[in-house]
Amino acid sequence: MKGLVCKVCGYVALDENRSECPICHAKNTFEEQEDAYKTPDFKAVSGETEKKHIPTFAIVNEGSLTPSNGCIDIHVRIGEIIHPALPEHHITEITFYLDNKFIANVYLTAEINPAAVIHLKSGTKGKIQVIENCNVHGKWFNKVEIK
Ligand SMILES: [Fe+2]
Structure with a gap:
C-alpha cells in the first residue's frame, strides 16, 4: 500500500x-x-506469513485500568497465528492511529509477546488503525471501528 x-x-x-x-x-x-505497508488483503506467495503479521483486535468497553473514568481498552495482537518473539525475528513496534491521526506508539523487544493495549477515553468514537513493524517482514496494517 x-x-x-x-x-x-x-x-x-x-x-x-x-x-x-x-x-x-x-x-x-x-x-x-x-x-x-501491507493490508489484510495481502496474500503471501507461500506459507502463513500474513496470518502471523496482520494485527488482530479485541475491544473491551469496560476499561480495566481506569474504571472510575471509564475507558475503552484496545488490545492488539500480532497476528491470527501469534508472531515469533526471537532476537532475530520479532515485532519492533505497534503504532496506533485514530481517524488517521497518530495517537500512540509501543516499542517491543523479543523479550515480550507481540501484543499491546491502549486505553481510549470513554466515549471515543472513530476508526482505530494499527501498523506493526516486523524486523524481517516489514509493516502490516489493520483497522477496527469504535462505535
Ligand atoms: Fe515476521
Missing part, C-alpha cells in the same frame, strides 16, 4: 500534510513509498 514514510525513523503517516514526524520530530522528511 502506498504511504508517506519518515525517512529518519520509518513512521508511516496516514494523515496528509504532515510536516513533523510525531516519533522522531524530524521536519519535512516524509516521502511517498509504493510499498509502505
